[in-house]
Amino acid sequence: MQFDRIIKNGTIVTASDTYIADLGIKDGKIAAIADALTGADDIVDATGLYVMPGGIDSHVHIDQPSGDGIVMADDFESGTRSAAIGGNTSILAFCMQEKGDSLRHSLDVYHAKADGNCHIDVAFHLIVTDPTPSVLGQELPALVEDGYTSFKVFMTYENLRLRDDEILDTLDAARNTGALVLVHCENEDAIRFLIGQHEAAGEFSAKSHATTRPIAAEREATHRALSLAEIVDTPIVIVHVSNQQAMEEIERARVRGSKVVGETCPQYLMLTADDLDQDELEGAKFVCSPPPRDKESQDACWDGLERGVFDLFSSDHCPFRFNDPEGKLNEKGKKSFRWIPNGIPGVATRLPILFSEGVQKGRIDLNRFVALTATNHAKLYGMYPQKGTIAIGSDADLALWDPNKNVTITNDILQQGCDYSPYEGLEVKGWPVHTIVRGKTVVKDGKVTGQKGDGKYLPRQKSNLVTSKPV
Amino acid sequence: MQFDRIIKNGTIVTASDTYIADLGIKDGKIAAIADALTGADDIVDATGLYVMPGGIDSHVHIDQPSGDGIVMADDFESGTRSAAIGGNTSILAFCMQEKGDSLRHSLDVYHAKADGNCHIDVAFHLIVTDPTPSVLGQELPALVEDGYTSFKVFMTYENLRLRDDEILDTLDAARNTGALVLVHCENEDAIRFLIGQHEAAGEFSAKSHATTRPIAAEREATHRALSLAEIVDTPIVIVHVSNQQAMEEIERARVRGSKVVGETCPQYLMLTADDLDQDELEGAKFVCSPPPRDKESQDACWDGLERGVFDLFSSDHCPFRFNDPEGKLNEKGKKSFRWIPNGIPGVATRLPILFSEGVQKGRIDLNRFVALTATNHAKLYGMYPQKGTIAIGSDADLALWDPNKNVTITNDILQQGCDYSPYEGLEVKGWPVHTIVRGKTVVKDGKVTGQKGDGKYLPRQKSNLVTSKPV
Amino acid sequence: MQFDRIIKNGTIVTASDTYIADLGIKDGKIAAIADALTGADDIVDATGLYVMPGGIDSHVHIDQPSGDGIVMADDFESGTRSAAIGGNTSILAFCMQEKGDSLRHSLDVYHAKADGNCHIDVAFHLIVTDPTPSVLGQELPALVEDGYTSFKVFMTYENLRLRDDEILDTLDAARNTGALVLVHCENEDAIRFLIGQHEAAGEFSAKSHATTRPIAAEREATHRALSLAEIVDTPIVIVHVSNQQAMEEIERARVRGSKVVGETCPQYLMLTADDLDQDELEGAKFVCSPPPRDKESQDACWDGLERGVFDLFSSDHCPFRFNDPEGKLNEKGKKSFRWIPNGIPGVATRLPILFSEGVQKGRIDLNRFVALTATNHAKLYGMYPQKGTIAIGSDADLALWDPNKNVTITNDILQQGCDYSPYEGLEVKGWPVHTIVRGKTVVKDGKVTGQKGDGKYLPRQKSNLVTSKPV
Amino acid sequence: MQFDRIIKNGTIVTASDTYIADLGIKDGKIAAIADALTGADDIVDATGLYVMPGGIDSHVHIDQPSGDGIVMADDFESGTRSAAIGGNTSILAFCMQEKGDSLRHSLDVYHAKADGNCHIDVAFHLIVTDPTPSVLGQELPALVEDGYTSFKVFMTYENLRLRDDEILDTLDAARNTGALVLVHCENEDAIRFLIGQHEAAGEFSAKSHATTRPIAAEREATHRALSLAEIVDTPIVIVHVSNQQAMEEIERARVRGSKVVGETCPQYLMLTADDLDQDELEGAKFVCSPPPRDKESQDACWDGLERGVFDLFSSDHCPFRFNDPEGKLNEKGKKSFRWIPNGIPGVATRLPILFSEGVQKGRIDLNRFVALTATNHAKLYGMYPQKGTIAIGSDADLALWDPNKNVTITNDILQQGCDYSPYEGLEVKGWPVHTIVRGKTVVKDGKVTGQKGDGKYLPRQKSNLVTSKPV
Numbered sequence A, B, C, D: 001m002q003f004d005r006i007i008k009n010g011t012i013v014t015a016s017d018t019y020i021a022d023l024g025i026k027d028g029k030i031a032a033i034a035d036a037l038t039g040a041d042d043i044v045d046a047t048g049l050y051v052m053p054g055g056i057d058s059h060v061h062i063d064q065p066s067g068d069g070i071v072m073a074d075d076f077e078s079g080t081r082s083a084a085i086g087g088n089t090s091i092l093a094f095c096m097q098e099k100g101d102s103l104r105h106s107l108d109v110y111h112a113k114a115d116g117n118c119h120i121d122v123a124f125h126l127i128v129t130d131p132t133p134s135v136l137g138q139e140l141p142a143l144v145e146d147g148y149t150s151f152k153v154f155m156t157y158e159n160l161r162l163r164d165d166e167i168l169d170t171l172d173a174a175r176n177t178g179a180l181v182l183v184h185c186e187n188e189d190a191i192r193f194l195i196g197q198h199e200a201a202g203e204f205s206a207k208s209h210a211t212t213r214p215i216a217a218e219r220e221a222t223h224r225a226l227s228l229a230e231i232v233d234t235p236i237v238i239v240h241v242s243n244q245q246a247m248e249e250i251e252r253a254r255v256r257g258s259k260v261v262g263e264t265c266p267q268y269l270m271l272t273a274d275d276l277d278q279d280e281l282e283g284a285k286f287v288c289s290p291p292p293r294d295k296e297s298q299d300a301c302w303d304g305l306e307r308g309v310f311d312l313f314s315s316d317h318c319p320f321r322f323n324d325p326e327g328k329l330n331e332k333g334k335k336s337f338r339w340i341p342n343g344i345p346g347v348a349t350r351l352p353i354l355f356s357e358g359v360q361k362g363r364i365d366l367n368r369f370v371a372l373t374a375t376n377h378a379k380l381y382g383m384y385p386q387k388g389t390i391a392i393g394s395d396a397d398l399a400l401w402d403p404n405k406n407v408t409i410t411n412d413i414l415q416q417g418c419d420y421s422p423y424e425g426l427e428v429k430g431w432p433v434h435t436i437v438r439g440k441t442v443v444k445d446g447k448v449t450g451q452k453g454d455g456k457y458l459p460r461q462k463s464n465l466v467t468s469k470p471v
């Protein structure tokens, strides 16, 4: 056989298997796996490295409108570059409908931002903020057919949140079209109420971001979202779960017979509300929603990754520059936590953190690492078997990991638009030294070797959760 | 000692004790309990009877506006008369604020309806439908001081439901004034959604009332109400709980440390959704919200009465005439379940049903019967020790029960405004043969011996749940 | 009316009611309660005092054989004297069968110890250690008829523990005779295993008593006891519950439909395993089984008293002198935790601790205090209505409490045989200033005013849990 | 490349992936997987077939002593033949220690039975019935080193059950040697007690087998086993779980942080206690322990397979002939359920049942089928990556499935020693048409093409549950 490229002698890891073999790539796809392959000029020596499916980060915000004068720190070029640095080969970004706009128009805007600018492959979730009858009844069915097979709704944020009737209608549209709905679960009214109390008490610092968004507000919304989905009878994804109580809601729903997917993120494993409670304005760096909780919640989230409460581990990358009038420390943000943009960067650090803290410390094994970071995302969001695994016929999207490479995370190595990382100074063991998209190396040893435009837009199939079973 | 009246030789029952004694009444109050009393001309022989605190029904709708051309079947005269027939000596009726009205005005209207017309004592819960800042900030504090110490909010019914922000503000007002909030927990949007589906499918019969208000909608709202109360940090009452899943929410909230009181009603012990699914329009007789569920839910509710999930057993008396253009079978109600007025009568049957099905069948003992039907209501709603028990100094509000009297329930013996009873034909063992309000017999052997005006309006203290503990 | 004695103007408290009245006593029984009584020479002024049912402590070990050379610190004279000091008017002591002995013989021995020596009334639970066919089939039925209607079995202690088959047979005998079984739930084999590990590791100090009897061992045995009772279909009492996990087992069993009573004790509210971990041999003072746990378990036990997981609050008084070769610091006990006698004194401190820490701090109200310390014990163990309440015809067993009396607990005021109290130095607010047994004052202001022999042996009815319901 | 054999154009299925490819076998191992392979004379056309890892049945009883005059229906020849018919390529059989025997001796006996007689590969779990210090301290460590890395203990059966102290010691030996313990969880004493009650009531028919082994007895033992393992701090496998309550115990243990593996079997999906309740002696065919339960339990077990409560799906093949004096209907067995040998055949039907009822009916997908029937067994029991997957370097143990082949199960096609199948007449869709052991076809289209001796003994590594994690 002839190959374009052979990855020699690596330890191949999939969501179920780990074994040493050669891997042959042809036309950007995996063509052969064998104990010994020949027949290519381009040979990558992977001795001592893990050859894993490239990471798929299915929860990434890029270049998303964020209110008056606030600008996200990443455009598609920088965002996908940083993702590639961190071992990812695909991302799922959000395309947010602005109220009054059609979804089609919103997609036009995002495609214009993304097309030709990406280092790795990109697909879009829709964020539905204006679920009019025409949006739900006409646009969505057509868009699902076109490969936009998932959408997110918000139960918080003043201009994004949907009321229960709107959520029901959106879930119903998903059910009818075979799409999948992601839900951001926090009770906006409860948060507003607590913000009012804090403001009345003269509490404006960043730590109030955490106390105004308590676990009860997340648990409430989680149970409500699950109940609405139960009533409509359609599966849902509960994104960025931060604590034990919300996890219990997911487990209870499963026992009731619902199909539910849970996601957690690095911030809920590595940060706590104490990080928001720092001198000066440093706490603003850690403002995201739901907020990081406490040590006990971190343990719960680890436990959820191990026990299968969570099937997805994503970054919820949502970057704002810190010391910047268009970022965290905008004029109003300096004065009150209420105006600090919500979100933290993380697309580059997601995989090394889980590898180092999870795999190296014995909490999860390599196969679960692959499932949580790539395979499950691909299967859930209609990208499998093209993406998310190492199998004959799949895209040759690979990350080669050196398990013994020690790296201290600093913002400058992440090559992102943001001016800080919440994990600055964290020491990790294990690093993706080689990122390959459809057979082409886009990052090697921390250097970008591809160029923008290497990444393509990726239309998607329906989720394996909503399609009938495989036989 | 001299008494106005002596009840001789009865078996006195309180929420904790059962013993044979004589009971002396003076000035409408209980003045002495002893193995043998003399010193009164008026002697009631209670040999073989239980002398119990008269029932307090804390959940009664009377003469409440019910929409276009629909009229409740009871005014205060007939409602309190029927209550007395059924062994009650006090009721707590709802005074509903109509949108735009002040609470004070609403109270004026209800006092005008009630004052001078009642056979037994009456107090009012407020129903808050329009929680404006002036209602919450000015009216409520004054009214709580005046003895209106509890109010109900609705999470369902198009014109009554409050949004979460309104519920939070109302709970906060309750917390600040030391009042107690009752919550009707059903998710209106979910119900609307299901009604839409049923109507689209051409399903209009009464049984659809049950399928459009599923357990999930009640469970969701219950958890939400509990979560909002947890965030505000104030106790609440979950009224008319119909099933196991909602009960679990109450128990989970208690484990989290919340103060929650649960209430169930006879319809959830005795009726099922099958009662709504009958030929002709018969099912309309059983339309109430939440709807009766199934046998398993009945068992759960019994279990909740036994295990202490519930502290209150009320009627949720909400009477509409059946064969009446102003009642169940109004023009629109004949055509669709959606227009059948919600509610069933029950103020007269609550106590005999619980006595016969609960006490006589060994599910609960006599003391628990008294607690569930009288003492707990009095303590919870600020009427204790004046009402709800047999103790020195308390009002001589008594019901004398003949435990061996067999009665077949028919509507005509209930003396209510309604033209039917949902329990028509039910045979019960045990009946209140003598109802005494502040020392005066108002019903004897099924005959009214008092007159309207015997019952007084009863201002209330704060709930024992919100006042500091007694020492 | 003529009375032997009138308690004037006190605040009478029962398990459900609180009110000011006079109380008339005749022939040792309560003859009248009224707003004003006259007709007695002997008048006790109770103004400002709570007149409560005297405490019933249903879990007391006195003069029980405790192994080689170890002697309990109390005989019936000192044990009942100390109980009276602490506001009790009855105790239920254990009569332990020694292997090979008949139960009848064991009772003869205990009656010889108790009869004529008690300051307050006494009844016996049997401890069954040798459940032979003749014991279960012949002795027990006769003894239950004679008024010994409850017995305890042990799942721990080398010479006392029963195997599962023996527990099943004993439960079955209880079912057949209408008796009630109390179970001490700890897995002996697990404890033995852990003791072996500790000894192998050279760990012999008192703190190892706690680590060798972990929560898992108690939870396991609790679930097992509940399961065996479920299989036999008979109610049981889980005594001295120390933690949340065991409480959950009780609640789960109730949800499954079992009749279960839970008991906790002062040591699980006030002590922790840290008390065992002290310099010198001080830790020995706190060695009891199950061992005290941690702050979180204390909170759970308080919660269980409030929420109704527990119906009984007992002392598990099991006194050994500390600095005594026949007590805690016997020769072997000085060398290894394994030989420190298990048990701590507490019959005198149970009520003041619950009053001060529970009632005064607002955790429970006065009525629940009475239920937990007297009424429930009487009802559960077949002593009601003779004992445990204030009602016409009941024994005039009373404790008059001064809620404002501040007392620092020291061993010398407790008048017990033990040379220490685990609560030495604890400051409590509220104290029983007057203890009255069947109308006679046996303790007043901390001084014994009666004499041994005032207390009588008390045969018992069957438990209200096993008799058919009251109507 | 040169191969001994190529499987062409099949749909390869692993625990995570499904894709079409050719598969090249060399020296009994998988040497290459590619879109197109050439270079072998022996080509198997797998077009339209699923190429799956051969089944591993890790719970099989063969030729095990079963008491007086009772003989198991399969020896290693017939048992492994039938297994191969049903798509299996390895089994884990039990080697039972007889009391007084050394484990080494027991193994000698079993090796003599198995060696040279097997059609597929075989390894052994040890059944420890006599855990003496020398067995646990000396034999086990050596045997674990030799590749016998798992053992089973029984909590039921009069001659097999271990007491809690013996289970603790055995778990401790497992912990010290890195072995894994499987536990059969039923409370023997409870069963004995119920058998006594049934016999006393004259109930002897097969249906009493189910009523004497109730869910409570299984739940109790399950919680106990989990608690003992928690105390020793070592992972365990709960085998043949039959119902929701036992499943909950597993889930609770996981939430507590324990490592637990759950197994269920076809009988708990397909049979109920009603199958035991048949005329004549037919019910004896379905006597196994735990007994089949009810429809609700079946649903729970399916749910457990879907939700991940169970990681293993095994047969618990334990065959006795029906109409045979050495089988079910032995002389005593005809007279009382107590003497009917416990166990049913199932090694041949396990996979077709799960494929047809699980995969074809959309309950689980193909990848989960592979995980539940092969991969998880291999990983858990130290046979991975040699066994249980399709990966380069793994043994070429394969089953080729025709998903469209309809088969009616009858005992004669199963080629087993037993004279009946409990699933006689069941129609399944999907059948393993080709079974390949280390590259050699041993069964093709229902015909044995290999011979005894094709199967080898398989020493095992330690479980992935007990070894440190892979990196």
Ligand SMILES: [Zn+2]
Pocket: A184, A239, A240, A289
């Ligand atoms: Zn979000």
Ligand SMILES: [Zn+2]
Pocket: A059, A061, A316, A318
């Ligand atoms: Zn997000």
Ligand SMILES: [Zn+2]
Pocket: B184, B239, B240, B289
């Ligand atoms: Zn209502």
Ligand SMILES: [Zn+2]
Pocket: B059, B061, B316, B318
């Ligand atoms: Zn109502």
Ligand SMILES: [Zn+2]
Pocket: C184, C239, C240, C289
């Ligand atoms: Zn004990």
Ligand SMILES: [Zn+2]
Pocket: C059, C061, C316, C318
């Ligand atoms: Zn004790």
Ligand SMILES: [Zn+2]
Pocket: D184, D239, D240, D289
């Ligand atoms: Zn077994």
Ligand SMILES: [Zn+2]
Pocket: D059, D061, D316, D318
């Ligand atoms: Zn088995």
